[in-house]
Amino acid sequence: MEENQNFGTEGLNSMELMDQLKIKTESLYKEFQSLSSGVSIMDEKLKRTEYFVEQNLKELKEKVGNVKVGISPEDLRQLETYKDYFNHYKPLLYVSLFVILSGWGLGIFSALSGVKWYKESVRTKQEIRTDVLQEIKTQGNMIIDTQTFLNYREQSEALKAWQKSNPKESESFTNYFKQYQKLNKEKK
Known part of the structure; x- marks a missing residue:
């Protein structure tokens, strides 16, 4: 280890070594002062920013604290008139809804009844047709084409x-x- 410490100082006398030490110390001192001034500038900017943020928060709290939500007396009167208006027309609304729902129910019932009647009608017609043809056959008659009959x-x-x-x-x-x-x- 001693070789490493002596490596930079070999061939230098003590005066030269002192001069170099003074130069290095002064340069370190200047560097320290510039860093200290940079830190103090940063501290000052940080304090100003902190102050600015605190001021803005204080203003915001004051503005938000002063906001009041309420309904004006005029708006209350208007709401009361709507309430009376709704109460006045409430029976008409219920009757209208009843009529609409009744109409839908009647329409659905009519459609289902119509489909059932049609199916029954077709079935009945087929049964009657079968009965008539059976009766014609039992009487010994037959159905032929008109043109054949005319011929x-x-x-x-x-x-x-x-x-x-x-x-x-x-x-x-x-x-x-x-x-x-x-x-x-x-x-x-």
Whole structure:
């Protein structure tokens, strides 16, 4: 360790060493003074800031403390008139709400009843249609197309007209037709 302490001082005499020490001490002293003045400046700025913040807080407390919330007598009178106004029209409001709700209820009931009636109506029509067709069938009748019926009628009238105009020739057809009907009755 002694070598390290002697390393910087080797070759210097004591006077030179004293001079260097004075220079270094003065420079350290100046540095200390500049740091001290910087700290004192910072302390002064901190105190001013603290004072400024305290003043602003004090002003804010005074302003907020002076604020009063209240309702003026005129506003109170206006509120009272609204209260009376509402009490006057309260029954009308309730009646209106009752009518609206009744209307909705009646509408829903009507819609559901209509749907039920329609379903029942369709079912009834189908049952009646089935009954009518069954009755026609039991009576030995049938439903045919109008055009087919008209064609059959026209053919029948033409055949009757031919029988009147050709009675001798139509005898063979009449005999054939009677035998044809007899065969059909036997098949059934």
